[in-house]
Amino acid sequence: MKVINDLKDFTAGGFSSIALGNFDGIHLGHQKLLKRLIESTERYSTKSVVFTFEPHPSQVLNGNDSPFLLTPLEDKIELISKYGVEYLVLMPFTDSFSKMSPEGFVKEILVDKMNVKYIVVGFNYKFGNMASGSVDDLSRLSHMYNFTVEIVPPITHQKRVISSSYIRELLQIGDVKKVAECLGRPYKIKGEVIHGDGRGKTIGVPTANLKLNHLIALPVNGVYIVEAILKGERYMGVVNIGSKPTFNKWNPSIELHIVDYSGDIYNEIIEVYFMDRIRSIKKFRDSTELVNQIKQDIIVCRKFTGKDTGIV
């Protein structure tokens, strides 16, 4: 897959099939669009293109108030390329770009620069300045400029329309199981192992403290069952996201205890896949009570394994 930041580098020749949107998370709704995109290329003899913005428009429009992301760019690229997409356009979402009218975007970018023949979008797609363009506008413009528009009806999970924002809401209540159902895979975060207070080893539960990308959404504070990928190997583990009230440590951290593992893993990169939430963080009377609880957490974690986790 060719990743392009500047349309000058777009040299597809012939016609294009284009999927439009932000694609944060590559959830089941996005996946449906990607499948339809690939299917269209045979019908229309086109090149497949995913057209998205980088950075995410909300980061430009809302600055520090923009939501945390579900997928870092490198994961988004990897997930999209798995569908066999030929071009991924990461259009810089500048202030001036955000002021383009819906008509201007379609004519100047999609028609003139990309020779569009087919567009696939979801039912609620909005585009152009102030998100003023709708799928009806896109249909109207398709007659004017002679391309086909396919509008994908809502993809739902338990009667809720799946969207990146809905998945962020689920993370905020810790429902990582439902998140996995909406993504078609478990939610993943990735980080480098850094030094903690070194208390874990002394209480018999060594933990890897992870340094994370601060733009990426985390599940709400609590204790989770996870699968961890370390040096290409897969392990089960338990993760604590949040503070350590038992020791009066209130700064947030994320700590992973890998079950049945010992060894020095400082500076290693670990991928963590969230399978289920076990409980909230509690203040225990002392470290013995805490360790007893963590042992229980590990039992719950062990019971969970043996299942097909869906990690690809």
Ligand SMILES: Cc1cc2nc3c(=O)[nH]c(=O)nc-3n(C[C@H](O)[C@H](O)[C@H](O)COP(=O)(O)O)c2cc1C
């Ligand atoms: C599975 C798991 C559950 C945890 N649950 C709690 C908890 O409920 N309350 C708490 O104060 N600390 C909890 N912790 C955090 C421990 O206090 C922490 O791992 C220990 O203090 C070591 O911290 P350090 O790596 O910074 O030295 C938990 C840790 C793990 C791995």
Ligand SMILES: Nc1ncnc2c1ncn2[C@@H]1O[C@H](COP(=O)(O)OP(=O)(O)OP(=O)(O)O)[C@@H](O)[C@H]1O
């Ligand atoms: N559940 C869904 N069903 C059908 N189409 C969808 C669904 N979710 C997103 N799409 C479509 O996929 C494309 C990319 O979606 P986009 O990432 O922009 O929005 P989103 O996933 O709905 O997230 P947000 O919550 O940020 O609006 C758009 O064309 C959108 O309409």
